[in-house]
Amino acid sequence: MTSFPWRYDNPFILEWQIQEEHIDHYGHANNVAYIAQLEKTAWAHSNNLGLTIEQYKALDRAMVVKSHNVDYLLPCNLNETLLCATWVVQCSKKIKLKRKFQYLCTQRKKIVFEAETLFVCIALSSGRPTRMPTIFEDVYGGACIGEVQ
Numbered sequence: 001m002t003s004f005p006w007r008y009d010n011p012f013i014l015e016w017q018i019q020e021e022h023i024d025h026y027g028h029a030n031n032v033a034y035i036a037q038l039e040k041t042a043w044a045h046s047n048n049l050g051l052t053i054e055q056y057k058a059l060d061r062a063m064v065v066k067s068h069n070v071d072y073l074l075p076c077n078l079n080e081t082l083l084c085a086t087w088v089v090q091c092s093k094k095i096k097l098k099r100k101f102q103y104l105c106t107q108r109k110k111i112v113f114e115a116e117t118l119f120v121c122i123a124l125s126s127g128r129p130t131r132m133p134t135i136f137e138d139v140y141g142g143a144c145i146g147e148v149q
Contacts, residue, residue, distance in 0.1 A: 011085030012045040028075035063119040074112040089146040093137040
C-alpha cells in the first residue's frame with residue numbers, strides 16, 4: 001500500500017466495492033453510502049484492535065459520533081473498488097477520540113473522499129458523556145498516531 005498517496009503511514013484498510021444499492025439518482029455513489037462506510041470502517045478497525053460491541057455493552061460505554069467533517073473529492077461509480085483507510089489521530093484518554101479517513105479508488109489510484117470524525121465516550125445506560133474505561137484508553141491511545149493526552 002506504500003505506493004498510494006495516504007496522508008499518514010500504516011492505515012487500517014477496509015475494501016468497499018460500489019454496488020447498485022450505493023448508487024443515487026445521479027448515477028454515482030450516494031453521500032449517505034460514504035457515511036455508512038465510515039461507520040463500517042471505524043467498527044472494523046476497533047474490532048481489529050480487539051474492541052467489540054459486546055465489550056462496549058458489558059462496560060456500559062460507547063464511542064459515539066459527535067461530528068463528521070467530510071470532503072467528497074471525486075464521484076464514484078458502480079463496481080469501482082475503494083480502499084477505505086482510517087487512523088486514530090487524537091485520543092484524549094478521557095472522553096474524546098478523533099479519526100481521519102481517506103477513500104482511494106483502486107482503478108483511478110486517486111483519493112476520492114476524506115473525512116474526520118470526532119467521537120465522545122458515553123454511558124450507554126444514560127447517553128451522557130463519561131470518561132473512557134481503561135481498556136478504551138489503552139487500546140485507542142495505543143493505536144493513536146497523533147496527539148494522546
